[in-house]
Amino acid sequence: MTERPPSELDDRELLAAHCAGDPDAFGELFRRHRDRMWAVALRTTRDPELAADAVQDGFISAFRRADSFRGDAQVTTWLHRIIVNACLDRLRRIKPTSELPEYDLADRHDAHSSTVIRLDVQEALAKIPEGQRLALTLVDMQGLPVVEAAAVLGVAEGTIKSRCARGRTALAELLRDKHGDGYVGGTS
Structure with missing residues (x-):
């Protein structure tokens, strides 16, 4: 769909290409930002399994709702918001957990x-x-x-x-x- 390979496009161009049907565009967005989103999710949930689930939920949501991106913020800000909301959703679904285990x-x-x-x-x-x-x-x-x-x-x-x-x-x-x-x- 695009003349340049996805790796040469900026985030906004990738999101637009994804919305236009480029099968590789969202994968590039994911590759660029998964580690940072994982770090946000891990710090938000304080649980690696919950963080992994939240990142998956968040990226699936972003993939499906890419056309909802209004362009009034950076794509990374939009992704952060989706990931944080996915984390909060996951945390609300579970009973309060104990704090980090004590260490000797x-x-x-x-x-x-x-x-x-x-x-x-x-x-x-x-x-x-x-x-x-x-x-x-x-x-x-x-x-x-x-x-x-x-x-x-x-x-x-x-x-x-x-x-x-x-x-x-x-x-x-x-x-x-x-x-x-x-x-x-x-x-x-």
């Missing part, structure tokens, strides 16, 4: 410090309100601009800014409570 403090001495920090941050993220966790995941962990995170979550930019600020404060307090003021991953 003695084992921490043998683990690489960045892994320990990552686990501690994941555990702390699980304890903050969903809105703050989603805002921090999109802005701080995925690097989305505030305006895009606002579009993904369907809230005002100011809401994203305040959720991020409150979330960062809550995370810092949780990490300080766990490790004291000398925590290597905390603020000084």
